[in-house]
Amino acid sequence: MRDVVFTVDEFCKNNKICRATYYNLKNRGMGPAELRLGRAVRITQDAEAAWHRKMQATVEEVRT
Numbered sequence: 001m002r003d004v005v006f007t008v009d010e011f012c013k014n015n016k017i018c019r020a021t022y023y024n025l026k027n028r029g030m031g032p033a034e035l036r037l038g039r040a041v042r043i044t045q046d047a048e049a050a051w052h053r054k055m056q057a058t059v060e061e062v063r064t
Helices: 008-015 019-027 045-063
Strands: 035-037 040-044
Touching (some): 008 040, 040 045
Antiparallel strands (some): 035 040
């Protein structure tokens, strides 16, 4: 069984964000964990799920 991995473009499409937003979040330390394979950047499905949890926790923190 192979792990699911996304390119930055696929991650952005899956999460309905533009590349500029992705890099803005990344620069602020709020992006998903990345795998670097040479020059290629990949994001695992597990990293995407962890990012969702982190973003939800941030939203909940702001609300309180």
